[in-house]
Amino acid sequence: MTGDPKRFRYQRLAQEIEQKILDRTYRPGDKLPSVRMLGSRLNLSTFTVYQAYLELEAIGLVEVRSKSGYYVAPISLRDIRIPAFDRIFHPPREIKLSAMINSVMAAINNPDLLPLASTTIDVELLPYRQLARILKNLSHAEIKSMLSYSLSEGDLELRRHLALWYLGFLEGISPDDIIITNGCMEAITLSLLAVVRAGDTIAIESPTNFSFLQLLKELGILVVEVPTDPLSGVDIDELRKVVENNRIRALLLMPNFHNPLGAVMPDEKKKNLVYLANSHDIPIIEDDISGELFFEGKRPLPLKAFDRKDLVLTCSSFSKTLAPGLRIGWIIPGKRLKEKLQSLKAGTTVSTSTLNQHLLARFLSGGAYERHLRSLRKSLKKQVIRTALALQKYLPPDIRIAVPRGGSLLWVQLDARADSETIYQEALERGVSIIPGVVCSNSGQYRNCIQVSCGSPFTREIEKGIEVLGAVIRETSSNGQIVE
Ligand SMILES: Cc1ncc(COP(=O)(O)O)c(C=O)c1O
Structure with a gap:
C-alpha cells in the first residue's frame, strides 16, 4: 500500500480511497467493495478496512446504507x-x-x-485542558517573575522554541531572529511601519483579509489590488506589471491558506515571486498565520525560504492554532530590518504579556503542540x-x-x-x-x-x-x- 508510512494502516487506506473518490475512479453513488472483500484483497483485517470507511464517512465522502454496504456520497467535491x-486592473x-x-x-x-x-x-478544538494544567502548576517564583515586563523582543524561552519549530522548513533561524508581538496584526503593523510611510503605495492581493484594509486605511497607505487565483495565489504576471508601472514600496501577501480564498502558492511560484520582488528591492510582508494548518503532505514553505536579499518579513501568531485571546505572535524580520523592528516594538507597545509568553513556551516545550x-x-x-x-x-x-x-x-x-x-x-x-x-x-x-x-x-x-x-x-x- 502507498501513502505516508508514518500513518496507521487504516489512515493510509482511507487516504487511498479518498484519492480514488477525488479523481473519480469511484464516482458519486458507486457501491464500494465490501469490508470483507477489500480486507482479503489487500491482506488487511476487516477491522482496518472498517476503520478506513468510518474515517471517510466522518468527512462525508462515504455513506453507509443499512443492509447494503458503503457507497460514495452522492455529492462529490469534484462536482x-x-x-x-478576474484579471481586473485597479490603479493605486x-x-x-x-x-x-x-x-x-x-x-x-x-x-x-x-x-x-x-x-x-x-x-472546543483548542488545548485548554493542557494550558489550564500549566497555569495551575505555576510556582510563586514563576508568578513573581511574570509580574515584570518581558524583554521587548520577547521571552527567550519562547523565541528558542519558535526557532526550533522552524528547523526543517526555514533554515538558520535563531532566537535572535525573532521578535514576539501582540498577535499577527501587531507583527504586520510594525513591519509596515518599518518599510512604508503614509502616502506610499503597496500591492495587496484581491480579495484580501478585510482587517488589512482597516489597518492600511489607519496608516494612510494606498493600495494596488492584484488579481489572485483561488488555487495558486497572486497572479505573478499582473504583479510584474504593477511593480514595473508603479512605485510600489512593499507587498503584503498571504502565500499559505490565504484569507479568504484558501489558496496556497506552489513552491515554483513562491520562488518566482520572491525573485521578482528581490530584483526590484521591494520588501515582502508575508502573513503565514495558517501555514501549520495543512491537511495532507508537508507544511507549505514561507516566502522567506526563497529570499536571497533578506527582504522578506515573516509574520505569524498562535491565533489560528492555539489561542487568539493570548495575543502572541511574532515577526522574523531578517538581519537588515531587525534593529528597526526592535526599536518600533520597544517604542510602541514596549513588550508582550510575560505570563502569556511563558504559558506558550511551556506548552511548546513538551511536544504537545505537534x-x-x-x-x-x-x-x-x-x-x-x-x-x-x-x-x-x-x-x-x-x-x-x-x-x-x-x-x-x-x-x-x-x-x-x-x-x-x-x-x-x-x-x-x-x-x-x-x-x-x-x-x-x-x-x-x-x-x-x-x-x-x-x-x-x-x-x-x-x-x-x-x-x-x-x-x-x-x-x-x-x-x-x-x-x-
Ligand atoms: C490572515 C489573518 N491574518 C491575521 C489575523 C489576525 O491575527 P492575530 O489575531 O494573531 O492578530 C487573522 C485573523 O483572523 C487572519 O485571518
Whole structure:
C-alpha cells in the first residue's frame, strides 16, 4: 500500500480511497467493495478496512446504507466548480472601507449567531485542558517573575522554541531572529511601519483579509489590488506589471491558506515571486498565520525560504492554532530590518504579556503542540469537506467554491446577480453570520461572493444554518429585495 508510512494502516487506506473518490475512479453513488472483500484483497483485517470507511464517512465522502454496504456520497467535491478569477486592473487608491465593516466585526464576535463568519477556531478544538494544567502548576517564583515586563523582543524561552519549530522548513533561524508581538496584526503593523510611510503605495492581493484594509486605511497607505487565483495565489504576471508601472514600496501577501480564498502558492511560484520582488528591492510582508494548518503532505514553505536579499518579513501568531485571546505572535524580520523592528516594538507597545509568553513556551516545550496540531488538522479537514458538501447541497446549483487544502475558510462565488450585502443582512436576521465578499476588497468587487468559516465542528445546527443560508440566497434577488 502507498501513502505516508508514518500513518496507521487504516489512515493510509482511507487516504487511498479518498484519492480514488477525488479523481473519480469511484464516482458519486458507486457501491464500494465490501469490508470483507477489500480486507482479503489487500491482506488487511476487516477491522482496518472498517476503520478506513468510518474515517471517510466522518468527512462525508462515504455513506453507509443499512443492509447494503458503503457507497460514495452522492455529492462529490469534484462536482464543485472553482470560482472564476478576474484579471481586473485597479490603479493605486486610498482605502475606502465598506460601510458594513463595523457590522461585520460585531457579527463575527456575536456568540448568539451561528459562527459561519468567524475567522478563528472553536475553543472546543483548542488545548485548554493542557494550558489550564500549566497555569495551575505555576510556582510563586514563576508568578513573581511574570509580574515584570518581558524583554521587548520577547521571552527567550519562547523565541528558542519558535526557532526550533522552524528547523526543517526555514533554515538558520535563531532566537535572535525573532521578535514576539501582540498577535499577527501587531507583527504586520510594525513591519509596515518599518518599510512604508503614509502616502506610499503597496500591492495587496484581491480579495484580501478585510482587517488589512482597516489597518492600511489607519496608516494612510494606498493600495494596488492584484488579481489572485483561488488555487495558486497572486497572479505573478499582473504583479510584474504593477511593480514595473508603479512605485510600489512593499507587498503584503498571504502565500499559505490565504484569507479568504484558501489558496496556497506552489513552491515554483513562491520562488518566482520572491525573485521578482528581490530584483526590484521591494520588501515582502508575508502573513503565514495558517501555514501549520495543512491537511495532507508537508507544511507549505514561507516566502522567506526563497529570499536571497533578506527582504522578506515573516509574520505569524498562535491565533489560528492555539489561542487568539493570548495575543502572541511574532515577526522574523531578517538581519537588515531587525534593529528597526526592535526599536518600533520597544517604542510602541514596549513588550508582550510575560505570563502569556511563558504559558506558550511551556506548552511548546513538551511536544504537545505537534500532537495538538495533528488532531486540529484532522478536525479542520473534516469540517471543511463537510461544510463544502453542505453548501453544494443547500445553495443554488450554480455556486462555485474554493475548497482549500488547509485552514478553515471557504470562499463561495454565487450567481453574478447575487448581492452579498443583502444576503448578509437577511442571514443575520435569521441568526446566521457570514462575511460578505464586498468587505474583502477596496474596489467594490466580490458583491456576489461570501466567505464561510469552518472553524466549528460540523453539527446538525451548522447544517441547518447552511440550509437557512441557501434559502436566503434563493429568496434574494439581484436588486437586493426579498422575492416571495
Ligand atoms: C490572515 C489573518 N491574518 C491575521 C489575523 C489576525 O491575527 P492575530 O489575531 O494573531 O492578530 C487573522 C485573523 O483572523 C487572519 O485571518
